[in-house]
Amino acid sequence: MHIPDNFLSTPVWATLDVxxxxxxxxxxxxxxxxxxxxxxxxxxxxxxxxxxxxMINFPVGLGTSAHLVxxxxxxxxxxPAFAVITxxxxxxxxxxxxxxxGVLALGANVFNMAxxxxxxxxxxxxxxxxxxxxxxxxxxxxxxxxxxSGVLALSELLVxxxxxxxxxxxxxxxxxxxxxxxxxxxxxxxxxxxxRLNPGWVQKPEASNRKIVAxxxxxxxxxVGVGFLLASAAPDGxxxxxxxxxxxxxxxxxxxxxxxxxPFWSSNWGRRAVxxxxxxxxxxxxxxxxxxxxxxTRKEAACTT
Amino acid sequence: xHHVILERWAQGNSPLHLRDPRAKILAxxxxxxxxxxxPPGATYRIVTYAIVALAGVVMSRLPILSLLTRAGVVLPxxxxxxxxxxxxxxxxxxxxxxxxxxxxxxxVLIVSGTTPLPALLRGFESLGVPRVLVSVIQFLYRYxxxxxxxxxxxxxxxxxxxxxxxxxxxxxxxxAAGALGVLFARSYARADGIHRAMLARGYNGHLPVADAGRxxxxxxxxxxxxxxxxxxxxxxxx
Amino acid sequence: MxxxxxxxxxxxxxxxGTKALDGVxxxxxxxxxxxxxxxxxxxxxxxxLHLNGLLQGSGEIDVCGMxxxxxxxxxxxxxxxxxxxxxxxxxxxxxxxxxxAFGPMNLGMSRMEAVVKATWALGEVGMDYAxxxxxxxxxxxxxxxxxxxxxxxxxPEVLVLDEPTTFLDPPGRRSLVHLLRKLPQAKxxxxxxxxxxxxxxxxxxxxxxxKVLADAPIDEIVRRFDWTAGYDTLASDEFLRYSAQRRF
Numbered sequence: 001m002h003i004p005d006n007f008l009s010t011p012v013w014a015t016l017d018v019x020x021x022x023x024x025x026x027x028x029x030x031x032x033x034x035x036x037x038x039x040x041x042x043x044x045x046x047x048x049x050x051x052x053x054x055m056i057n058f059p060v061g062l063g064t065s066a067h068l069v070x071x072x073x074x075x076x077x078x079x080p081a082f083a084v085i086t087x088x089x090x091x092x093x094x095x096x097x098x099x100x101x102g103v104l105a106l107g108a109n110v111f112n113m114a115x116x117x118x119x120x121x122x123x124x125x126x127x128x129x130x131x132x133x134x135x136x137x138x139x140x141x142x143x144x145x146x147x148x149s150g151v152l153a154l155s156e157l158l159v160x161x162x163x164x165x166x167x168x169x170x171x172x173x174x175x176x177x178x179x180x181x182x183x184x185x186x187x188x189x190x191x192x193x194x195x196r197l198n199p200g201w202v203q204k205p206e207a208s209n210r211k212i213v214a215x216x217x218x219x220x221x222x223x224v225g226v227g228f229l230l231a232s233a234a235p236d237g238x239x240x241x242x243x244x245x246x247x248x249x250x251x252x253x254x255x256x257x258x259x260x261x262x263p264f265w266s267s268n269w270g271r272r273a274v275x276x277x278x279x280x281x282x283x284x285x286x287x288x289x290x291x292x293x294x295x296x297t298r299k300e301a302a303c304t305t
Numbered sequence: 306x307h308h309v310i311l312e313r314w315a316q317g318n319s320p321l322h323l324r325d326p327r328a329k330i331l332a333x334x335x336x337x338x339x340x341x342x343x344p345p346g347a348t349y350r351i352v353t354y355a356i357v358a359l360a361g362v363v364m365s366r367l368p369i370l371s372l373l374t375r376a377g378v379v380l381p382x383x384x385x386x387x388x389x390x391x392x393x394x395x396x397x398x399x400x401x402x403x404x405x406x407x408x409x410x411x412x413v414l415i416v417s418g419t420t421p422l423p424a425l426l427r428g429f430e431s432l433g434v435p436r437v438l439v440s441v442i443q444f445l446y447r448y449x450x451x452x453x454x455x456x457x458x459x460x461x462x463x464x465x466x467x468x469x470x471x472x473x474x475x476x477x478x479x480x481a482a483g484a485l486g487v488l489f490a491r492s493y494a495r496a497d498g499i500h501r502a503m504l505a506r507g508y509n510g511h512l513p514v515a516d517a518g519r520x521x522x523x524x525x526x527x528x529x530x531x532x533x534x535x536x537x538x539x540x541x542x543x
Numbered sequence: 544m545x546x547x548x549x550x551x552x553x554x555x556x557x558x559x560g561t562k563a564l565d566g567v568x569x570x571x572x573x574x575x576x577x578x579x580x581x582x583x584x585x586x587x588x589x590x591x592l593h594l595n596g597l598l599q600g601s602g603e604i605d606v607c608g609m610x611x612x613x614x615x616x617x618x619x620x621x622x623x624x625x626x627x628x629x630x631x632x633x634x635x636x637x638x639x640x641x642x643x644a645f646g647p648m649n650l651g652m653s654r655m656e657a658v659v660k661a662t663w664a665l666g667e668v669g670m671d672y673a674x675x676x677x678x679x680x681x682x683x684x685x686x687x688x689x690x691x692x693x694x695x696x697x698x699p700e701v702l703v704l705d706e707p708t709t710f711l712d713p714p715g716r717r718s719l720v721h722l723l724r725k726l727p728q729a730k731x732x733x734x735x736x737x738x739x740x741x742x743x744x745x746x747x748x749x750x751x752x753x754k755v756l757a758d759a760p761i762d763e764i765v766r767r768f769d770w771t772a773g774y775d776t777l778a779s780d781e782f783l784r785y786s787a788q789r790r791f
Contacts, residue, residue, distance in 0.1 A: 004379055006405040007386070010342050028435045036510045038503065040437065041635060042496040044444020049492040051449055052456040056488075058481045059474045068485065077489070089441040096417055096425070097308055097446070099378055099410050104337050163390045163398070189479060193486025201493060312677065423637035443637055450679055451631050498632035501597055505625045506693065507617060507649030516654055 001069075001146075001153055001176075002094065002109055005102030009160035016156070017107030023115060024088055031081040039082070046078060047086045047093075058186050066182030071113060071149070072121035072142035073187050076129075077194070079203050080122040087114035112152040121145040129205030135188060137205075142187030143180045150176030307375070308450070314418040319366035321419045325524035326428025327517070332531040333416045337409055339539045345401030351408070353538045357531075358408050361415045372418065376410035383407070422446055423515075431517035440512055444499075452492055459484045547573045547729050548606050548623075548701060553593060555600030555753075563589045564600055565753040571701065576723075576730040578740035578761055580770055581750030587733045590750070591703050594731070595623040607700055621650055624694030624728075628706040630686035634678035639670065639689050642678065646697040657696075664696035665689070668722060684715035688722070695726070702728045708736045737771055 008016075050070035057065035070090075074083035091109050094100040101109050121141035128137035154172055158164065164172075194201050315322070321329070336357070343350050362369055383406040390399035417425070423443065430439040463480065548571040555564040564586050571577055579587040592598040594606065596616045604611040607622045627633045636642035643661035644654075652660065665671045668688040678686060687707060694702065704723075708716045720742045723730060734740050740747065740761060747761040749768055757764055765771060 004382060004406055005337060005409040006341055006383075006402065013341070024438075025435060028437045032435075032437045037440070037512045038500050038508070038510070040440045040512065041444050041499040041503070042493075043441045044446075045448050045452070045492050045496040045499070047441060047445035048448040048452045049489060051445070052453040053485050053488065055453065055456045056460060056481050056485055059477050061474060085437060085441055086445075089438060089445050092438070093442055093445055093449075096413065097311065097422065099376070099413055102337075102409065103333070103413060104341055162386060163393050163395065164386075165389065168389065185478075186482065189482030190485045190489070193482045194489050197486055197490045198493075201489070423641070444635065447635060447637060447677075447679070448631075495629075495632055498627065498629055499635045501592075502627055502633040502635065503645075504597060505595055505620055505627075506646040506697065507620050508645075509617065509649060513645065513648045513654075 001113065001150055002091070002101030003105045003112075003153055003156065005104050007102075007160065007162055008105055008108060008156055012156055012160045013102075013104050013108055016111050017104065020107035020111040020115065024084065024110060027081055027084050027115075031085060035082075043078070043082055043086045043089070046074060047089050050074065050086070050090060051093075053190075058182065058189075060178075060182050060185075066179060066186065068186050068190065069113075069117075069146055069179070069183050071117035071145045072125075072138070072183065073190060075118045075121045075141070075145075076125055076138065076187075076191055076202055080118050083118045083122075084114050087118060090114075108153070108156055112149045112156075116152055117145040117149040120148045125203075126205045138191055139184040139188045141184075143184035146180035146183040147176055150180070310371075310375075311417050312421065314367050315421040317366060317419065319364060319419065321361065321365040321415070323523075324419075324527050325518060325520050326420050326424045327431055327520060328524040328528040329416050329420055330425070330428050330432060331528045333412055335532045335535050336412045339535045340405050340408055340412075343401075343405075343539060345395075345398045348397070348400070350538060351401065351404050354408055354535075355404070357534065357538070358411045358415070362411065365415055365419045367415070367418050372414055373411065376407055376414050379406050379410045424518075427515045427517045430515060439515075448492075448495070452488070452495075455491065456484075456488055459488065545573075545608075546570045546605065547575075548594060548604070548731075550590075550593070550604045551602055553590065553600050553602035553604070555589060555593070555598060563753050564593075567602075567750075567753070567755050569748060569755070569758075571729050571731060573700070573729055574727065575746065576732065576744045578744035578747040579731065579733040579750060580735075580737075580740065580747050580764060580768075585750040586753040587750050588705055589753075591625070591705060591731065591733055594701070594703060595620050595625055597625075621646075621697050622699055623701045623703060624697055624699030625703045626687070626690050626694055626705065626707060628709055630683065630690045630710070631678070633690045633693070634686055637677060638674070639665070639676050639678060639681075640674040643689065643693045643696050646693055650697060660696050661692075664692040667695055667726075668692045682715075683710035684712070684718065687711060687715070687719065691722070700728055701731065702726065703731045703733075705733045706735065707732065708734065708739050735772075737765060741765070 005013075050068070050073070053070060054067045057067060060066045071083065071087055074086050077083075078086060088110050091101060091106060091114060095103055095106055095109075121144065124137045124141035124144065128134065151173070154169065154176075158169070191202055336354070340351075340354055343354075362372055380403070383403050387399040387402045390396075390402060420428070426439045426443055430436060463484065548569070550567060550569040553564050553567040553569075554562070556562050567586070567590055569590070579591065581587050589598065593600055593604060594611070596611050596619055606619050609615045609619055609622070611619050634642050636645055640658065640661055643664055644657040647657035647660045648654065662671060662674070665674065668691055670685060670688050670692060673681065673685065673689065678689065681689065687710075691702075691704075702723075707719060711719060716736070716739055720739065723743055730743065732740060732744060744761050747759065747764040748755055749757045749764050749770075757767065759767075
């Protein structure tokens with residue numbers, strides 16, 4: 001799921017950098033205003049925990065095993081804003097120290113995993129984390145955080161006209177689904193294990209803000225849809241917008257989802273261009289909203305020392 | 306282990322090691338951007354970038370073979386897509402993909418291999434990366450191996466006790482979850498201990514500001530020259 | 544002679560109501576080395592954490608003429624230097640030099656002054672070769688010495704060491720003894736390593752269930768409470784019966 005450099009086309013990685021950097025900045029600034037620097041070792045240690053946790057194998061059948069990705073777990077343990085910071089730290093470390101994921105593509109990876117992934121998991125938890133649906137909420141949060149990150153990455157690759165056959169696309173979606181199921185199960189099991197040791201270590205879902213959270217939820221799902229729409233509608237449009245694409249203009253490879261175009265998007269390149277821009281604008285708007293809402297962290301009574 | 310080797314490499318004192326991290330970061334970004342924005346048909350340009358990268362490797366006095374091999378970790382991924390491109394008829398694109406992804410990895414390795422992580426982080430902070438992020442990465446890296454070792458031990462202990470194949474998948478799943486729960490608890494306790502140790506030495510709410518060091522003329526020359534050369538290679542028509 | 548540390552009637556309760564400290568009195572003279580002995584969970588560490596205000600129970604503690612309280616925490620923490628059991632938790636900065644400079648910088652020194660002080664402190668413990676090293680790569684003994692220098696760099700008058708020999712091999716323990724003997728500060732050593740304690744301390748305070756049972760010269764305490772790790776004093780069955788009563 002970590003996108004390396006030179007896969008995404010320049011408009012895509014550049015846009016995502018431009019989107020993710022201020023979004024992260026807003027979230028980080030809101031969060032640091034409400035925490036003293038003593039939080040920083042906790043976030044660092046939790047980041048190291050997630051790294052280390054990825055070494056533990058969870059048998060998921062057919063002789064295969066999965067491991068924790070950690071976005072949802074961090075969101076439930078630290079709250080969304082701190083989870084965003086921690087995951088971004090993890091991604092940056094992976095890029096520079098372990099060459100896992102690109103440097104220019106950090107914006108894309110941060111957007112997909114640290115921001116969208118955490119956002120989605122938080123939505124499920126905030127809405128249904130209390131009461132009877134709690135286990136389902138935790139599971140679904142984990143499931144969708146991986147699913148959304150994966151689909152976003154896929155969309156970004158498709159929009160960049162990275163050659164992918166239909167089989168590869170569907171196969172990737174299948175792979176994401178399996179990983180997402182594992183993540184849901186692992187996140188649930190680990191949260192339960194943590195709560196058995198100390199319930200105070202897991203955040204209580206905020207009962208207020210329901211409307212905003214619901215809006216966030218709607219946006220999140222819309223985002224996934226937009227991702228697909230972009231892939232289907234935008235290729236030619238973005239090509240004409242993007243001056244610096246690294247892609248040959250006459251591609252024999254059509255975006256595989258072009259066949260899924262809705263009748264609305266006819267062959268008029270202008271409309272596609274508008275769709276592309278609108279989609280990106282939506283993403284940016286979402287980030288701004290997310291920044292404001294996620295940045296509001298409650299005083300974590302459970303985490304005082 | 307990879308990071309250990311990087312740390313060892315970073316202790317050298319080649320001309321590249323001695324450059325300010327900020328200069329190296331800027332040069333790296335220039336290199337990556339130039340690489341990313343070059344169209345696949347421009348084979349000669351990509352060759353010139355490779356020469357620049359090689360020059361960097363030589364100037365860093367890092368073990369060449371080892372570095373070039375480690376940069377190859379990205380190749381399996383790019384080969385897959387390159388093969389698909391090739392059989393889709395886009396030969397140039399396929400070759401360019403492999404070349405560019407590899408050269409990117411080499412460039413990042415040169416910088417990581419000549420700059421100790423704390424110095425690199427100071428450079429980033431000085432260039433505007435939020436303090437919160439830089440500090441979290443610093444602590445993450447500090448405890449990454451301590452906690453990984455703990456995880457390793459837990460894995461070994463479980464393996465030692467899991468000889469019988471009779472353990473059901475569900476049980477092994479649950480015990481892995483339990484292990485992570487314990488690891489989480491120990492990590493949390495560790496964070497508490499760190500906080501206590503910070504307080505005991507007079508910590509008053511603000512981590513000390515890291516000193517980014519002086520940006521010397523040599524650093525400026527290095528950065529400017531690299532960026533100029535790369536821009537020229539990217540834009541000159543040939 | 545004035546007390547360097549004087550604690551009177553310290554009580555401390557955990558959140559769940561268990562009494563961790565039940566009326567502890569304690570004093571320490573300048574230059575003295577005192578050992579805190581007692582079973583696990585008897586309150587030794589809990590008590591020590593009160594001396595620099597990391598825990599606040601009821602009762603009064605005077606340190607170097609200051610009453611330990613919210614207003615004096617910063618000064619008290621400069622006077623009472625604490626070396627924790629887990630060196631990894633104590634050495635949290637990326638390099639040795641930065642870590643040892645952490646304390647001086649918190650005391651208001653400039654970066655340059657802090658670095659000078661840190662270099663001096665590392666010299667005192669014989670670790671000046673490790674300035675730029677990452678703590679992860681040091682041995683347990685080296686980490687313990689760096690942790691100690693991080694504390695020395697703040698010019699404390701009292702050193703509190705919590706189980707300092709836990710991860711040290713025998714040569715490491717011997718060299719720590721020699722190092723500590725050189726230092727002029729008063730020392731409070733929490734330890735299960737009785738030989739280590741006897742090599743350094745003149746007096747010992749014995750804790751049990753949050754109370755101080757005795758405060759006397761160390762060999763008297765060791766004898767009175769049979770606080771040795773000698774393996775040949777009692778026959779195995781007898782000892783098992785004995786320990787079943789004491790419930791270790």
